[in-house]
Amino acid sequence: MKAEIKILDVALDISYCIESVMSPECGGIDVFIGTVRNKTKGKTVLRLEFEAYEKMAISEMQKIADHAFDRWPLHSVVVHHRTGVLNVGEVPVVIAVAAAHRDAAFEACRYIIDTLKQTVPIWKKEIFEDGEVWVAAHP
Amino acid sequence: MKAEIKILDVALDISYCIESVMSPECGGIDVFIGTVRNKTKGKTVLRLEFEAYEKMAISEMQKIADHAFDRWPLHSVVVHHRTGVLNVGEVPVVIAVAAAHRDAAFEACRYIIDTLKQTVPIWKKEIFEDGEVWVAAHP
Amino acid sequence: MTIEVLAFGIVKDIFGRSSMPVELDEPSVAALKKLLEQKYPRLKQIASYMIAVNNEYAGAEQPINMHDEVAIIPPVSGG
Amino acid sequence: MTIEVLAFGIVKDIFGRSSMPVELDEPSVAALKKLLEQKYPRLKQIASYMIAVNNEYAGAEQPINMHDEVAIIPPVSGG
Numbered sequence: 001m002k003a004e005i006k007i008l009d010v011a012l013d014i015s016y017c018i019e020s021v022m023s024p025e026c027g028g029i030d031v032f033i034g035t036v037r038n039k040t041k042g043k044t045v046l047r048l049e050f051e052a053y054e055k056m057a058i059s060e061m062q063k064i065a066d067h068a069f070d071r072w073p074l075h076s077v078v079v080h081h082r083t084g085v086l087n088v089g090e091v092p093v094v095i096a097v098a099a100a101h102r103d104a105a106f107e108a109c110r111y112i113i114d115t116l117k118q119t120v121p122i123w124k125k126e127i128f129e130d131g132e133v134w135v136a137a138h139p
Numbered sequence: 140m141k142a143e144i145k146i147l148d149v150a151l152d153i154s155y156c157i158e159s160v161m162s163p164e165c166g167g168i169d170v171f172i173g174t175v176r177n178k179t180k181g182k183t184v185l186r187l188e189f190e191a192y193e194k195m196a197i198s199e200m201q202k203i204a205d206h207a208f209d210r211w212p213l214h215s216v217v218v219h220h221r222t223g224v225l226n227v228g229e230v231p232v233v234i235a236v237a238a239a240h241r242d243a244a245f246e247a248c249r250y251i252i253d254t255l256k257q258t259v260p261i262w263k264k265e266i267f268e269d270g271e272v273w274v275a276a277h278p
Numbered sequence: 279m280t281i282e283v284l285a286f287g288i289v290k291d292i293f294g295r296s297s298m299p300v301e302l303d304e305p306s307v308a309a310l311k312k313l314l315e316q317k318y319p320r321l322k323q324i325a326s327y328m329i330a331v332n333n334e335y336a337g338a339e340q341p342i343n344m345h346d347e348v349a350i351i352p353p354v355s356g357g
Numbered sequence: 358m359t360i361e362v363l364a365f366g367i368v369k370d371i372f373g374r375s376s377m378p379v380e381l382d383e384p385s386v387a388a389l390k391k392l393l394e395q396k397y398p399r400l401k402q403i404a405s406y407m408i409a410v411n412n413e414y415a416g417a418e419q420p421i422n423m424h425d426e427v428a429i430i431p432p433v434s435g436g
Contacts (some may be wrong), residue, residue: 003428007144014154014157015153015154018153018170018172022172022174022228023174023228024175024177024228025176025177025178026174027173027174027175027176028171028173028174029170029171029173029174030168030169030170030171030172030248031168031169031171031172032169032241032244032245033157033161033167033168033169033170034166034167034168034241034253034436035161035162035165035166035167035168036163036166037163037164037165037166037239038163038164039164043196048436051365051366051367051369052435053363053409053428054410055412055428056409056413056428057435059412063427081436088163089162092435093429093435093436098174100176101173102173102252105171105386106171106245106248106249108243109169110245113241113436115433116436117433117434117436118433119433120433120435120436121428121433121435122433122434122435122436123365123366123367123431123433123434124260124434124435125257125366134366134367134370134431134434135434136432136433136434137366137367137403137404137432137434138402138403138404139403139404150355152296154333155339162308173357174286189356190286190287190290191356192286192330192349192351194333195330195334195349196356197331198333198334204345209329210355220328220357231357232357255356255357256333256354256356257354257357258354259356260330260349260351260354260356261354261355261356261357262286262288262352262354262355262356263355263356264287267307273287273288273291273352273355274324274355275354275355276287276327276353277289277323277325278323278324278325
């Protein structure tokens with residue numbers, strides 16, 4: 001049982017995340033890769049900016065991983081999240097989950113990204129041609 | 140909408156599969172990577188051998204991908220499956236699914252691997268120290 | 279009518295070969311299964327098996343024609 | 358008691374800075390929120406916000422001590 005949680009301001013290394021969770025004891029790995037879309041509600045996105053409250057974000061992500069290990073029989077989990085300016089097509093988040101059986105890997109990976117989006121103090125600003133907006137800030 | 144379905148007798152290229160589905164129109168990619176476990180029901184596995192009825196396996200995997208595209212709003216799907224001898228830790232299958240939203244990517248990826256294991260004519264022989272067995276062949 | 283039947287996985291082990299000529303009086307999937315099970319009783323010991331005709335799973339009533347590609351599909355275990 | 362409050366995302370824009378000294382008469386999360394909303398009415402226009410004390414989400418009744426690390430957490434949008 002191990003979890004590697006990181007916030008990085010350089011391009012995330014997807015292969016590294018996958019290799020880190022691979023193990024002879026595992027039969028299935030589920031990987032979620034977030035990517036920056038070129039559109040939000042039909043509007044062209046130029047780029048995103050991610051800001052994190054790093055210490056707390058790491059601690060909240062660690063809690064999510066701990067909870068996933070409690071709930072499913074997992075072998076290992078990697079969560080890497082970007083900060084800084086990301087262009088369309090770049091990768092804000094990679095989550096890799098390895099388990100003996102695929103059910104656990106799929107369910108835990110889904111749980112981790114869903115919960116991360118709800119509780120981890122990281123903020124995303126969308127930059128459009130005609131302005132910018134902090135996502136989810138306003139009702 | 141595109142699907143790339145392949146049966147290969149060389150090591151699968153996970154990075155290639157992921158890069159193939161990445162696109163500016165997508166916000167989420169889910170990837171399932173099967174790996175050869177060192178144990179089955181407590182017994183040490185030395186290696187696996189995969190055999191495919193290739194033409195039909197491709198056609199069944201294409202049907203699964205088509206059905207996934209009908210059912211979820213997906214952007215692209217890659218399914219690569221190995222044949223031949225695989226050692227512990229090697230990768231028999233990679234499934235990468237890209238969609239605008241992560242729900243579709245997760246659900247479709249899960250559907251594809253679950254259905255693949257039920258309908259696609261590929262067979263796996265487990266080789267132990269003291270014998271070998273075609274998986275699922277006997278009740 | 280003689281057809282060539284493809285075998286995979288455990289069925290290849292049962293047949294001792296990957297392809298087998300079968301003389302069919304009645305050209306249907308049900309008749310083929312009956313005939314094979316008579317000749318290879320071990321087929322009845324496996325969990326289940328399907329017949330594929332021209333790369334599609336075939337029902338019991340499906341006819342088999344001379345140049346169809348026919349295959350025995352034991353329980354699959356890919357992935 | 359003066360505490361330093363960290364701001365992120367839209368709250369940093371509202372404050373015009375990433376860290377802000379606040380003079381607290383009553384050292385609780387509820388009192389801090391009330392004070393901030395008086396000084397920055399725009400805080401009431403955002404969807405919601407939480408207070409974190411020492412890197413943990415804090416309830417309204419939680420006391421705040423002199424050397425606690427206090428942060429305003431507007432709606433998160435990572436991932």
